Amino acid sequence: MKRIAFTLVAVVAVAGIAALTACASGRADGEASLGIKLPPGYRDWRLISVAHEAGSLNDLRAVLGNDAAIETYRKETLPFPDGTIIARLAWSYVPSEENNKAFGREQSFVAGAPTNVQLMVKDSKKYAATGGWGFAQFKGGKPADEAALKGCFSCHEPAKANDFVFTHYAH
Amino acid sequence: MKRIAFTLVAVVAVAGIAALTACASGRADGEASLGIKLPPGYRDWRLISVAHEAGSLNDLRAVLGNDAAIETYRKETLPFPDGTIIARLAWSYVPSEENNKAFGREQSFVAGAPTNVQLMVKDSKKYAATGGWGFAQFKGGKPADEAALKGCFSCHEPAKANDFVFTHYAH
Numbered sequence: 001m002k003r004i005a006f007t008l009v010a011v012v013a014v015a016g017i018a019a020l021t022a023c024a025s026g027r028a029d030g031e032a033s034l035g036i037k038l039p040p041g042y043r044d045w046r047l048i049s050v051a052h053e054a055g056s057l058n059d060l061r062a063v064l065g066n067d068a069a070i071e072t073y074r075k076e077t078l079p080f081p082d083g084t085i086i087a088r089l090a091w092s093y094v095p096s097e098e099n100n101k102a103f104g105r106e107q108s109f110v111a112g113a114p115t116n117v118q119l120m121v122k123d124s125k126k127y128a129a130t131g132g133w134g135f136a137q138f139k140g141g142k143p144a145d146e147a148a149l150k151g152c153f154s155c156h157e158p159a160k161a162n163d164f165v166f167t168h169y170a171h
Numbered sequence: 172m173k174r175i176a177f178t179l180v181a182v183v184a185v186a187g188i189a190a191l192t193a194c195a196s197g198r199a200d201g202e203a204s205l206g207i208k209l210p211p212g213y214r215d216w217r218l219i220s221v222a223h224e225a226g227s228l229n230d231l232r233a234v235l236g237n238d239a240a241i242e243t244y245r246k247e248t249l250p251f252p253d254g255t256i257i258a259r260l261a262w263s264y265v266p267s268e269e270n271n272k273a274f275g276r277e278q279s280f281v282a283g284a285p286t287n288v289q290l291m292v293k294d295s296k297k298y299a300a301t302g303g304w305g306f307a308q309f310k311g312g313k314p315a316d317e318a319a320l321k322g323c324f325s326c327h328e329p330a331k332a333n334d335f336v337f338t339h340y341a342h
Contacts, residue, residue, distance in 0.1 A: 049281065051280060052279075055278035062233065098330070107228065108224055111339075158273055166270055
């Protein structure tokens with residue numbers, strides 16, 4: 001029982017960035033970003049929404065959430081409870097020649113190679129100084145260093161009314 | 172028991188388009204598109220990939236799959252088995268002023284209002300004439316009429332080597 005409880009705590013302790021900077025696909029390989037690990041099974045989580053960042057990021061992204069995240073979005077009961085994890089996956093933005101041929105015009109852009117995965121993990125005590133959120137970033141399963149995460153919270157501050165989360169649920 | 176079996180068959184009989192034409196968000200409200208209904212809980216399915224269609228479609232899309240779809244993608248064991256359902260959700264492609272402010276530049280596009288939902292349902296006997304796939308489309312939960320679905324299979328034919336499915340799994 002203790003072992004089970006410890007595992008659950010370890011999973012919940014996984015944190016992250018759903019920040020708006022650059023970030024890689026995710027294997028839950030056990031390395032931590034500022035104490036936060038990629039949660040096992042995050043690729044199976046339910047979809048919150050999708051986005052395209054143009055410019056230098058030039059990616060397509062999907063934002064997934066664990067059960068606490070999805071339930072909070074659907075019930076519209078902010079703030080997100082402790083244990084919430086939001087995962088932002090991103091892939092390079094590439095034209096699909098195969099799709100364009102089928103459409104008969106150049107219009108289709110699909111997910112290419114993974115760029116990075118960013119996480120936001122809610123723990124109102126542990127991360128009290130940053131709105132209750134821990135931020136992390138992983139590229140090819142490898143965690144980003146501390147310097148890369150410095151801007152996460154300040155970037156998310158304008159979204160304070162939405163508990164520091166930019167992504168809205170796609171109905 | 173018979174009632175349970177019937178319900179399962181009805182769910183599996185839900186079919187669709189992951190076609191490349193225009194399509195709406197999904198409520199599983201019970202109306203059928205060519206005999207195919209929106210499967211309950213499809214919004215909770217796991218993510219296959221994401222895409223952006225520019226031009227007149229001008230949408231962001233997520234392709235979700237039921238368990239059979241996801242397992243087949245991950246194991247790379249084409250063809251998809253009977254019972255597979257692939258759901259293509261799409262939303263209008265809208266700039267996010269909120270995100271652009273945080274980035275300090277105009278680069279962010281997010282999911283706006285839902286446009287439509289397209290389904291592909293595998294039943295190799297029932298849909299033998301169309302590669303084993305049934306196609307359907309729903310807008311605001313309402314099924315498209317037959318005329319709107321005529322082009323589905325011919326459009327998907329070029330993807331025959333991938334069992335008529337265009338979307339590749341986003342790792």
